[in-house]
Amino acid sequence: MFRIILCGILLSHWVLAETFSDKGFSLFGEIKYKELKHFDYVNPNAPKAGNIKLYELGSYDTLNPIALKGIPAAGLELLYDTLTVRSEDEPFSEYGLIAERIQRDVNNQFVIFHLNKKATFHDGSPVSAFDVEFSFKAILESQNPVITRYYQDVAEVVVVDKWTVRFNFKNNQNKELPLILGQIQIFPKKFYEGRKFGENPLEIPLGGGPYMVESIEAGKKISYKLAENYWAKDHPTRIGQFNFKKVTYEYYKDDTVALEAFKAGVYDYRQENSAKNWALAYAGNALKKGYIKKEELSHSLPSGMQGFFFNTRKEIFKDIRVRKALGYAFNFEWSNKNLFFSQYTRTKSYFDNSPLASFSVPLEKETAILKPFSSSLPQELFTQPFVLPIHKQVSNDRGLLKKAQKLLADAGYKSVKGKLQKDGKPLAFELILVSPAMERVAIPFKKNLSILGIDMKIRTIDTTQYINRLRSFDYDMVVGVVPQSLSPGNEQRFFFSSQSADEQGSRNYAGIKNEVVDALIEKVIFAKDRGELVDYTRALDRVLLWNYYVIPHFHNRSFRVAYWDRFSHPKITPLYGIGFWSWWIDEAKDMVLMEKNPKLRRK
Structure with a gap:
């Protein structure tokens, strides 16, 4: 399940027509953050600086994150906000972002989301209930079963007013349904007026999340830049996160080639899934001198x-x-x-x-x-x-x-x-x-x-x-x-x-x-x-x-990550994730590394 938490007091029972705000919600049990200022696994004072390169295998041919056909580009989740944000140190809790308040029928027959009027897309236009309605319908029309299966118990979506949207349910048995609806990526309806969503797969889309697309090389590379006018940069769920000014994903056809590119300093960070590579393949001058760091970050996630x-x-x-x-x-x-x-x-x-x-x-x-x-x-x-x-x-x-x-x-x-x-x-x-x-x-x-x-x-x-x-x-x-x-x-x-x-x-x-x-x-x-x-x-x-x-x-009960020593990260690692977007470029480390390895300089 996508675990959702919405702005609202902790509830044992939902009450019809009562509105909840300023707190979090968990499907079962207590929440950790009664008064969320920022997550424990972030550095609220992390600087926003630096350009980083990441890697992906294969290729991509669409910028549509919900496409059934084609391969979506890496990092598209950076473009869009959702109604809620997951806490990575709680098993099934999240906190409201676009959704400022929620109302749920005591009999679980509908849910109403009240939107934060401060939420905007990158062009400054407000995120409205019409955008939520449009986004939900776009998901259903995509016919992507990996996504649409979540929402098969939703009967309809109704715009109550500009800032309020209601979802009616086919039955009242699915208790997580109001929660997973909070995970919908919100797309701008106005941007797609007069054309079908995703019709031009490589058209650079308008988003509303922490990053926006800067440039693409179809199938080879995609770069994102930090959205300077991001409406939620000081929101409690976003403080201390998304600290890189530019993020570039470069594609490789083969992981062996990708690993050699990493050791040559072509990109900055990788998560290693091969035990043999982890044991043997990183040996070399860069690792010996400490330019490349290897860490094993334990976690409490189910193995799947x-x-x-x-x-x-x-x-x-x-x-x-x-x-x-x-x-x-x-x-x-x-x-x-x-x-x-x-x-x-x-x-x-x-x-x-x-x-x-x-x-x-x-x-x-x-x-x-x-x-x-x-x-x-x-x-x-x-x-x-x-x-x-x-x-x-x-x-x-x-x-x-x-x-x-x-x-x-x-x-x-x-x-x-x-x-x-x-x-x-x-x-x-x-x-x-x-x-x-x-x-x-x-x-x-x-x-x-x-x-x-x-x-x-x-x-x-x-x-x-x-x-x-x-x-x-x-x-x-x-x-x-x-x-x-x-x-x-x-x-x-x-x-x-x-x-x-x-x-x-x-x-x-x-x-x-x-x-x-x-x-x-x-x-x-x-x-x-x-x-x-x-x-x-x-x-x-x-x-x-x-x-x-x-x-x-x-399975392995830890994440194995290797990176060039230009990063710092919080002392606390989340139980249920790597928390990479809470990392930042450490200026002192970066200067030393770049002086000794000029080829690593990022434009």
């Missing part, structure tokens, strides 16, 4: 799920025994030791590293939730904990591979000249990748599958092709990533629901069509309190795991 996702739309993976069998061929223990320098933890839940993860056998409340579905669930789910295969030997565990062989035999596969076949068709499929770094993980997996008589082809493709194939579900197996928050909700529909399985652009990578999963998703969304949310989420997690839709990979 990264893994080899089976496309169950394909006949070859419809049998759960086949999916389970292939999991025995992934030797995480060997990979972690030999490829990752033992930096990773095996992911054992879709909500790992959080209280939402299922564990052991179902407890009493979780059992009560799952019992009505018992005829559609494996009985082991109620009596055994879900466990992943552990390869105890240095090489492959033959016992595990024998278990895989038995499952495949039970599924009707027989070995013919060393290759598994069923009804004359070989057990063969393709894994598509976008990152060459992931080939190191896939190749040992491929070798283990070949021992079983299974032929897996590995194909690494460019970013554009990969995104298009992902959107159209044109793959057998893919390395997918399903992120999670500490307050799951509507987004579970486009991750796992039957409705999203055939909806192009959704993140239902596995093509899950499971009535039990559908029912549990709705229970998660309509949870009445935090306790129910945890129980329903654990039940959902357990059902997903026992259906073997993915071979889970691994």
Whole structure:
């Protein structure tokens, strides 16, 4: 879920027609900031200075942040304000920005946002209720399921007056709906009069956020400059943030090339996702002399799920025994030791590293939730904990591979000249990748599958092709990533629901069509309190795991960041993010670095 907090006193119950201001709101529980002056993880006195360069992989072909077709440019979120702003040191709390006040029906049938009359776009025009209405309709018309799925329970949006907008709901069960509406990016209606939103994908748009587009090189580079007339620069949710005068994203086709460019000083900062790179690739004079810094910033975010996702739309993976069998061929223990320098933890839940993860056998409340579905669930789910295969030997565990062989035999596969076949068709499929770094993980997996008589082809493709194939579900197996928050909700529909399985652009990578999963998703969304949310989420997690839709990979419980030593950042790091936009250019550090490395000077 997108976690929202609005200007208003902390409420146990919403009251019709009562207006709340000056405080925050949390979906469940207390808020941290009773009187928000600024977030604890920022430096309120951080200087606004310096130009920085960041990097992205692939390319882009649109400046429309909600486009279904095309690849949006990096950093577009810097252009637009939302009704609310998330606090990165609270699990599910946010504070009002454009939304100054909120009213919600006691029966949860509508929500009313009262806008801050000081809010303006970059041309000085006010942000009005008509802009909120326009933005919401633009989202729906985009038909981008990753976004529109959040708002399917909204019946209509109504402009009450210039500064007031009301959303009516189709039902009163979705308690997070008023909250996620606060996350809508607000676009200027007037700018798009006489033309369709996003019609010209590379037209520089008018925004209202902390930055504005300065220049673009289509597909190669995009630069943003700090909006000097930004209306909210002294707003409590913005103080100490967005401290760089210019931000440029440069695109690279390959991460290996991008890493070398970083070490050469072409750009300033990168988050490292490769354990091998983190351990070995930064060695050199710049790191030795302290010009490049490496930090590991611990966090408390759920791991989400990264893994080899089976496309169950394909006949070859419809049998759960086949999916389970292939999991025995992934030797995480060997990979972690030999490829990752033992930096990773095996992911054992879709909500790992959080209280939402299922564990052991179902407890009493979780059992009560799952019992009505018992005829559609494996009985082991109620009596055994879900466990992943552990390869105890240095090489492959033959016992595990024998278990895989038995499952495949039970599924009707027989070995013919060393290759598994069923009804004359070989057990063969393709894994598509976008990152060459992931080939190191896939190749040992491929070798283990070949021992079983299974032929897996590995194909690494460019970013554009990969995104298009992902959107159209044109793959057998893919390395997918399903992120999670500490307050799951509507987004579970486009991750796992039957409705999203055939909806192009959704993140239902596995093509899950499971009535039990559908029912549990709705229970998660309509949870009445935090306790129910945890129980329903654990039940959902357990059902997903026992259906073997993915071979889970691994996760790291810290962010690995490398940067040229021209930055400073607050001593407090937020629990649920990196907090990069609270960093700033330290003039003293910058002068020393530039004197010793003139090539790093940023114009």
